[in-house]
Amino acid sequence: MGIAELSSSAQDYLKVIWDLQEWDKGPVQPTAVADRTGMKQSTVSGALGRLVDAGLVTHRPYGKVELTETGRRYAVTMVRRHRLLETFLVQVLDYGWDEVHEEADSLEHAVSDKMVDRIDDYLGHPTADPHGDAIPSPEGDLPPIPTTTRPLSEVSAGTTVKVQRVSDEDSQILRALSSYRIGPGCLVQVESRQADDELAVSLTDMHSSSDSASDDLLVLSKDQAALIQVSLI
Incomplete structure (x- = not known):
């Protein structure tokens, strides 16, 4: 199964889990996913169950959520798309950094990997987006970032x-x-x-x-x- 075979909802959940894990430096609680997405806890539980069945996350009842290796790879793909799109919108289309999050959320599901790579080339391979978030490489590697924040x-x-x-x-x-x-x-x-x-x-x-x-x-x-x-x- 490739990233394109995942639903937009599944792609969103994987990216949200990555974002929360990256920000808090560890596994996340389902309640944090619900808060970030604005979804009911029951809706999030059902979505997490489907991601578990697909082998993309691990989650035991009342426990924390963690990405599997496959889930991490797909999540990083979505994070890379999102952050490159935000950078493109700010640097090329003159969006404010407060305007790009929702636009990138919509566009990231439609762009192809080829287009994302072209955007990356055009921008000169930036390592961070306008908000300071690290942009993964095409291989999924993250550039060095300060660890003592x-x-x-x-x-x-x-x-x-x-x-x-x-x-x-x-x-x-x-x-x-x-x-x-x-x-x-x-x-x-x-x-x-x-x-x-x-x-x-x-x-x-x-x-x-x-x-x-x-x-x-x-x-x-x-x-x-x-x-x-x-x-x-």
């Missing part, structure tokens, strides 16, 4: 960090970061924080331009800050 929500006040990745699931936070010119590769400082609530950050390498927001401090909730992966410098 942490959520911005866990960073202490007064610490300067480098933004590595931002989740593409929340377009609102992407727009807020864009208005402050904050993205992967930028240095930000946590100016202040409340332990269980908000934290304020500032851009340390590109302070206040005429196009940025009027206030230099961007205030983020703890949940928003958790969507931003950073590394210490």
Whole structure:
């Protein structure tokens, strides 16, 4: 069975499981899949059962979900399609990075491997998408990425960090970061924080331009800050 023989729904579930596993560094709970997809738990359970029958995931009742080797290969194929499409939309068609996730979700099921490889060639073989997520090679290998990242929500006040990745699931936070010119590769400082609530950050390498927001401090909730992966410098 090839990737084209899988339903769009199965392709989506495999990609979601990969994304969750990549972000959290381990197997994922079915409840996390339900939260990400917006599906009922019963619907997700049925879908996971079909993926188990197809040999694409392992899942015991009340246990975590893991991709099999075949499931991982198919998931990486979908991740590669998605991230290259997002990069193409931003770099070539001038989409904002907050606009590309749903577009790529739709397109990734229709494009062929040949088209994806052509896009990769055209873009010069990028290793990361606009959100900082690693783009797998045609063989399914991932480029070297920092292994000591942490959520911005866990960073202490007064610490300067480098933004590595931002989740593409929340377009609102992407727009807020864009208005402050904050993205992967930028240095930000946590100016202040409340332990269980908000934290304020500032851009340390590109302070206040005429196009940025009027206030230099961007205030983020703890949940928003958790969507931003950073590394210490």
